[in-house]
Amino acid sequence: MSHKIINPSTSVPPANAAGSTGYDYTIGPQQTLPNSSAQSVASTLAGTRSVYHESLHPGAHGAHVSVAAYAFLFQEMVSQARNASKTVSEIELRLHRHGYHIGLRLLELLKFRSSVTPGSGRSFFHKSGGPAATAGDAVGGAGSAPSGAGAGGAGSIGTAQDESLSSSITTMKRRDLRLLEVLQFVHGPVWLYLFDRASDDLVKSSERENEYMIIDNTPSITRFISSTNVQCDFFVCGIIEGVLDLASFPCTVTAHSVPEDKFDRRVVFVIRFDQEVLEREALRF
C-alpha cells in the first residue's frame, strides 16, 4: 500500500518571510521545505541555513555525543523538574511531558527518513567545513548534485536546483495501523534510534486485554541515577506515549522498576491502550 506525498499546506503566502527569520508561531507553519524550489524562499534560507537542509536527511543521523554529556544534561533536566514541582508525581509528570514532545517529533522524523530511497541524494548531505561554506551550500551547494542523481533510482532530477530530499522519495512509508505493528515499531526502530539497540522484550499482559509491556534490561539514560524515589524513566514513557498518540493509538504509559537476577536496573514500560483502540482493532480488516 502506498500513498502520495502530501506537502503541508500553506495558508499564508511566504511574502513576509523575506525580511524575517524564525518561526512565527502566531501564523503557524510556513513552507520552508527542503524541496522549496521557489527562488525567494531559497534565497532567504541561503543567509540563515534552514533546519531542514541537513537534519532531515537519513545520513544526518549517526552523529553521537558522549553519554557523559547527555547524563549531565538529563540530570539538570531532572533537577529543574524537581525544583519546579511539589510532589514526586509532579516531577514524573514533568519528565513525562518533556519526553512526550520528543515522541511526537520522532514518529514523523523516523517515518520520513525511512521513506527516503537508500543511496539517493547522498551527496546532498555533507558536513560543511565552516559557516561560509554553509551559506554557500544552501544555494550553490547543490552543485555537487550530479553524483547524487546518478546514485539514486528516484532522485533523477537533472537540474542542480531541484536536488533535494523530497525528490528522492517516491512514496511515503505506510504508517502502522495495527496495534502489533505500531508496538513493533516502538520496540524496534524507535529504540534502535534512541539507544542504538532494540528493547529487550515486548510482552502482552496476561491479565488485561489492553496492556502491553516493553522491557529494557539496561536503561541507558538513567543508568547514573541511583535514587529510586523518583522514576526518571518517565521521560522515556513520555517518548513512547508521544509516538503512540500521534500514530492514533491513545494510551497511558508508566514505568516500573522490576529488578531481575542479573539486571538490577531492569525497567518495564507498561502501555495501557484506551478502550477505543481495542474496539477499532476488533472492527477492521
Next chain:
Amino acid sequence: MSANSANISASSAGSKKSLKTFSDDIWKNKTAKINAELFTLTYGSIVSQLCTDFERDFKKVNSHLSAMGYNIGVRLIEDFLARTALPRCDSFTQTSEVISKCAFKIFLNVTPQVGNWSSSKDTFSLFLDENPLSDFVELPMDAVKELWYSNILCGVLKGALEMVQMDCDVWFVSDVLRGDQNTEMRVKLNRIMKEEIPAGED
C-alpha cells in the same frame, strides 16, 4: 603518576596536532556514546519548557540556562580531568586549545575554532561551526532577538573553568539561529583565583 603526566605534557607541548590525536583517541576508544539527536531533542524540550515556565521572558531563560550550565560545569570538570589526566595549563592560550580540541571533542564530538584574541591575550572567541544543541532549531519570531539558545554552554565553561581557578566571563556574541553568519562565544579571563582551602578544613 609522574610518568603519566610527563607523557601528557610532552604530547600537549609537542604540537597542536598531538592534542588533537590525543582527544580523538579518547573519543574513539574510551567514550560511551549516545545518539546526538536525542541530545538535541532533549535540550530543545528543556529550553521550550523554560520559555513556557518563564512566560517567554527570554532574559530570564538566558540566565537560567546559564545557571543550569554552571551546575553542569562544576561537575563536568571532574569527569574531564579523570578522562584526560591533563596537567595544569601553562597559559590561557593553551587553555583555549584544550577547551576546543579536547573538551568539546570528547563531550560533544565537535571542535570549535579558536580565534579573535584580544591584544592582552585574556579574551578569545570560540567559533562553533557545528553545534549539536541547535540542530532542528528555528527560533520563534519573538525569541530571535533575545534568546541565546545555546546559553547553557556559557554556564558550562564558566563553571568548569572556575573549578580550575580561572574566573572567567563567558557569553555569546552571535548565533546562526539569530541569522548571524556564525556562532561565536567569547571567553574572558578575569583573574586566576588563589587556591583556597575550603572553610572548616585544616
